[in-house]
Amino acid sequence: MTPSLSPEEALRYHRQMILPQIGDEGQKILQRSRVFLAGLGGLGSISAYYLAAAGIGQLRAVDRDRVDLGNLNRQLLHFTEDIGKEKTESAKTKLENLNPHCRVEAVCETIHGHNGDTLVGDAHLIVDGTDNLKTRKILNRVSIKKGIPFIFGGVDGLTGMTTTFIPGKTPCFECLFPEGTLDKGPPGVLGPLPGMIGALQALSAINFLLGIKSGLLAGRMLYIDGATMNFRTIQMGKNDRCRVCGADY
Numbered sequence: 001m002t003p004s005l006s007p008e009e010a011l012r013y014h015r016q017m018i019l020p021q022i023g024d025e026g027q028k029i030l031q032r033s034r035v036f037l038a039g040l041g042g043l044g045s046i047s048a049y050y051l052a053a054a055g056i057g058q059l060r061a062v063d064r065d066r067v068d069l070g071n072l073n074r075q076l077l078h079f080t081e082d083i084g085k086e087k088t089e090s091a092k093t094k095l096e097n098l099n100p101h102c103r104v105e106a107v108c109e110t111i112h113g114h115n116g117d118t119l120v121g122d123a124h125l126i127v128d129g130t131d132n133l134k135t136r137k138i139l140n141r142v143s144i145k146k147g148i149p150f151i152f153g154g155v156d157g158l159t160g161m162t163t164t165f166i167p168g169k170t171p172c173f174e175c176l177f178p179e180g181t182l183d184k185g186p187p188g189v190l191g192p193l194p195g196m197i198g199a200l201q202a203l204s205a206i207n208f209l210l211g212i213k214s215g216l217l218a219g220r221m222l223y224i225d226g227a228t229m230n231f232r233t234i235q236m237g238k239n240d241r242c243r244v245c246g247a248d249y
């Protein structure tokens, strides 16, 4: 059954609903959408804010960590008073305050190979807010197995990148990162970089859910260089010998 929007919701989302790409129907699509978010750090803080504010119906966010003072230059979901709390608890409070219409399921767990399937469940989308290769590879396998698009984001120093992996249509994470090339220990991070990437991931998610194909970074990686303010996109090809999405596997 298609849910209806209350007068309060119609007012809350008015400025986006007057966009021809969204309208009443688009808003109802967002209301019915379920998004899985891995990580509530610098990327996940911002994507979660925008997804909740836009009226995504259900957001399941997973993070095992507690808020640390050293997180606060970029992880804007968490405040000084939250230091020591579970990030999931801190995030749920903020997001539900921001938009009580968004059902936030906050799960304080580590994502492993054996629980990834269950945690992702029947989400329409996987949004990557993690900071390590291992978890991304687990999420990528779940994405391919279940046919759920995976919106990747990453930052390193003053550079950031994002793309959307669509199973069967684009390269997958493993195609691009077959070996351990991303993890080099904690890089320096300036808040606006994960902020921009997290916002772009939320935009990619909304574009996907609304079927705005021109707004997808499918088969394209967007790179941002904060030191030069250069933004560029690079076309990416599938790896036929990929261990996850290749024909032989």
Ligand SMILES: [Zn+2]
Binding pocket: 171, 172, 173, 174, 175, 176, 239, 242, 243, 244, 245, 246
């Ligand atoms: Zn692949």
